[in-house]
Amino acid sequence: MNLKTLLAERLEVALRDAGAAAASAIVGPATRPEFGDYQANGAMAAAKRLGMKPRDLALRVAEAADLAGIAARCDVTGPGFISLTIDDDCLSEALADGRTEPVGGGERVVIDYSHPNLAKEMQVHHLRSTIIGDAVARVLDALGYDVIRQNHVGDWGTGFGRLVAHLNDTGEDSEALGDLERFYTEASERFANDATFADRARQVVVDLQGGDPATLARWQRYIDISMSHCQAVYERLGVGLEPEHVRGESAYNDDLDGIVEDLEAKGLLTESDGALCAFLPEFKGKDGKIAPIIVRKSDGGYLYHSTDLAAVRHRTQTLHAKRVLYVVDARQGLHFKQLFALARRAAYDAGASLEHHPFGMMLGNDGRPFKTREGSGTRLLDLLDEATVRARRLVEAKNPELDGQQMDRVARAVGIGAVKYADLSKNRTGDYVFDWDAMMSFEGNTAPYLQYAYARIQSLFQRGRVDAAALTGRPAIREAEEHALALQIARFQETLEQVAATVMPHHLCTYLYDLAAAFMRFYERCPVLDSDVRNDRLLLCRHTAATLSRGLDLLGIETVDRM
RNA sequence: GCGCCCGUAGCUCAACUGGACAGAGCAUCGGCCUUCUAAGCCGGCGGUUGAAGGUUCGAGUCCUUCCGGGCGCGCCA
Structure with missing residues (x-):
């Protein structure tokens, strides 16, 4: 049950009856405890439009709204706020053990996230897209949207041209990703410093995009090695990306000629210094220059604008997405603005909502881009190793009674959970x-604090020899702390x-922190x-634990019974 | 030069998208374990929301200008 929506609906009926037809009730959590559980602010704005006194309209709405069985109190406060206190019986009924309602109605949403560059190990800067995207995908799933995950891996650019050209030159080869990484670094260095090598590298890209069998075979081997590394990282991270979600840049290769022909036919392209560009007027700056696409x-090669255009078309016209979410680094803001603008001109969006949801960089304590340890390393696996080692040290110090296996489980849940939560929150x-x-630190708004709250409840069940699943009935609510707890549990659906709506998982984190608190x-x-x-209190505990566990699960974070 | 993002307590972050007296944690000071995990709870201290104007009944949130910081801008992705 979504209490917020329910209250808004009831209040909006009353607003309409009072003459404010299209007014929104603007319901949200109360800003202070003395204002109850929820507050509605819509009467003030509506009164302004009607030429009424805000307080008078609020009083009429509060009087007329049908809130029987929902609100125990409904008062007008201040200049025209409607303060609502939820009925304890209603609250009790709203508890759902973390279950959610399928408000998505099967609407199809494509979400593009993670997209590592292949031929390189995953770096710490791949973390944010991967876990934010994963959490959003899980939440959308839980709400009954038809979610299609798309891992748009970088498997087709000049990076591969450099790598293959370099190995062609040196005759080296390897099955180990670590070696590929080294070759890649060497190749990048040569690309920057050796003009004839750079030309050869570009030629390899053209060969690849032209379907040359020998080049393709070599390419495929490196992709396979690299993808299995990514898959291992996803597993380690507890991220729900599978090989079936991979649809990389290369998948659109056969579409690219057609895309260019189509754009040309639509009169969107201009030749400029031998390249084909789109100059859209909305990208003209004050200096009169237009940022080209x-x-x-x-040299005839394609860039990521082209593959991304093909991807938009695929997602809207073949996959029939109503929303396409790009969870990508903020530095690509201009790219996506241009991409979406051009896609709309070319009618590739098919009316779907194309959304870039940007995020910034991970910085270290020194304010510079984050590095693992004092070295220059930014390997994601190193980060996850360090997280687990740190967590294990803490767990050993806090709870030495756990056996080795339990210790490992807790260290994994806490270490990986802490890293993910710090980012997602x-x-x-x-x-x-x-x-x-x-x-x-295990204090404040962190994963361990939430995991600890969960473990405390499990410990309670264990100590009382309670089979939580066998508890029946709805809890009666008496104390203020019980009311506050039940209210928070009941807010799960509206939070999701x-x-x-916002593609911001930190709202769920804040919710879970408030729930744990x-x-x-x-508990105290x-x-x-x-x-x-x-029995009533055990039921409250069970609903709390189930909601915490489900919420953390939607963030991709594990819980443990003991820690 | 053009453009995007950011600026909230000493530090790290919130503020449900325009609502009430801007909230948490850390740090700091103090209180609570012979009863369910003290990895906890309760309280104190801490703010001219970078600055100045403007719109509004109401602005951290919207608009303008300025000051700081980050990032992007023709053949990388």
Whole structure:
């Protein structure tokens, strides 16, 4: 049940009856405890349009709204706020053990995330796209959207041209990704410093895009090696990307000639210095210059604008997406603005919503781009190793009674969870500071705090020899802490809908932190096992645990029963 | 030069997209374990939301200008 939506619907009926036809009730959580659980702010804006006194309209709406069985109190406060307190019985009924309602109605959403560059190991800067995208995909799934994950891997650019050209020159070869990485670095160096090598590398790209069998075979081997590495990282991270979700740049190769022909037919392209470009007037700056979109290079090769255009067309016209979400680095903002603009001109968007959801860089404590340890390394696997080692040290210190296997499980859940949560809990479209001590401190808005709340509940069940699944009935709510806890649990659905609308998982993190904090207060104040109302409180515990666990699961974070 | 993003407590971050007195954690000071995990709970201290104007009944949020910081801008992705 989504209480927020329910309240808004009821209040909007009353607003309409009062003469404010299209007015929104603007319902949100109350900003202060004395204003109840929810507040509606819509009457003030509506009154302005009707020429009424805000308070008078608010009083009429509060009086007329049918809130029976939902709100125990409905008061007008201040200049015309409507303060609502949810009925305890209604709250109790709203508890759902973390289950969600399929409001998505099967609407198809494509989400493009992770997209590592192949032939290189995954780096720390791939983390954000991978885990933010994964969390959003899970939330959309949970809400009943038809989610199609697309891993648009970089398997087709000049990077491969450099690599293959370099190995052609040196005669070297390897099955090990570490070697490929080294070859790649060498190749990049030569590309920058050796003009004739750069030409050969570009020629390899043309061969590849032209379908030369020998080049293709060599390319395929490196892709396979590289992809299996990515798959191992996804597994380690607990990210739900599978080989079936990979549809890389190369998948669109056969579409590129057709894309260019079509754009030309639509009069969108101009030749400029031998390259084919689109000059769209909305990208003209004050200096009169237009930022071009290059869809084909002067040597006949294609760029990522072209493959991305083909991908848009595929996603909207073949996959029939209603929304296409790009979880990509903020530095590509201009690229996506241009891409979407050109796609709309060419009618490739098919009416779908094309959305770039940008994020900033991971910075170290020094404010510079993050590196693992003091070295220059930025391998993602190194980061995950260090997270697990740090977590294991902490777990050993805090709870030495766990056996080795339990210790490993907890270290994994806490270490990986802390890294992911630290990232997911931040809204910033700008950069964010990666701080080992803060995320591993086990205090405040961190994964371990949430995991600890969950473990405490499991411990409670264990100590009381309670089979939580066998508990029946709806809990009666008496104490203020119980009311606050139940209210927070009941907000799960509206929170997920907020994440789906904004593509910002940090709203879910804030929600879960507030939920864990509400539970901790309840736990301190309200004894459970030795209580006259034991069953009611055990039920509240079960709903809390289930919601915490489900919420963390949607973030891709594990829970443990003991820690 | 053109363009995008960011600026909130000493530090790291919120503020549900225009609502009430801007909230958390860390740090700091103090209180609470012979009862369910103290990895916890309760309280104190801490703010001219970079600056100045403007719109509005109401602005951290919208508009303008300026100051700081980051990033992007023709054949890399």
